[in-house]
Amino acid sequence: MANADITQIDAAGLNRVRDLALIIWPAHYAPLIGADLIPPMVADMYSLNTLGADMRERGHLYWIASVDGKDIGYASAYLKDGRLWIKKLYLLPSVRxxxxxxxxxxxxxxHYGRQHPQALYVSDRNETAIAFYKSQGFTVESLEPVQMGPYHFEDYVMVRPGEIALP
Structure with missing residues (x-):
């Protein structure tokens, strides 16, 4: 097991998230959704304006994982309706x-407290990620239609209960 330095970033660090997405998305999603869909999706979802709006308007927090000073992954999350939503969780293929x-x-x-139930969306085609999340105690709650720009997909909502604090 590798050990990463994980740092919460502010808006000034969002270019690091975008740069990682430009590497990770084509490598991971081309076989799942087709290589032709990746560039416009990444350009939209990972523009600095979109990422900044996630922080300012939607309350997302972002973290960067680094090993030996090299960025290797990122995550984002936010609280909504009593759930801790893990919005993004991506690693370079070489460190998975x-x-x-x-x-x-x-x-x-x-950061948010372990008492919150966690939830996330994952593509119903992303068998590797689904298996990982199941290994972490997540279960499938529902199958939901998702629209990313002009593209329609189906995602599972996966959930895991929060931990009960002991006295």
């Missing part, structure tokens, strides 16, 4: 399977 996704989730949970 090293326990870093678990570290990112733990960092998010420690």
């Amino acid at each position: 399977g090293m326990g870093l996704g678990k570290q990112l989730i733990a960092t998010i949970r420690d």
Whole structure:
């Protein structure tokens, strides 16, 4: 298991998230949704304006994971309706399977408090991510239609209960 330095970033660091997305998305999603869809989706979802609006208007917080000074992944999360929503959780292909996704989730949970139930969206085609989230105690709650720009997909909403604080 690798150990990453995980740092919460402000708006000035969002270019690091965008730069990682430009590498991670084509590598991971091309086989799932087609390479032709990736550039416009990433351009829209990972523009600095969109990421900044996530922070300013929707209350998202962002973290960057680094190993030996090199950025290797990112995550974002927010609280809504009593749930801790993990919005983004991505790692470079070269570091997957090293326990870093678990570290990112733990960092998010420690920041917000482990008592909150967690929820996230994951593509119904993303078998690798679904298996990872199941290994972390998430279960499928529902299948939801999702629209990203002009593109329509189906995502699972996966959930995990919060922890009960002991006296």
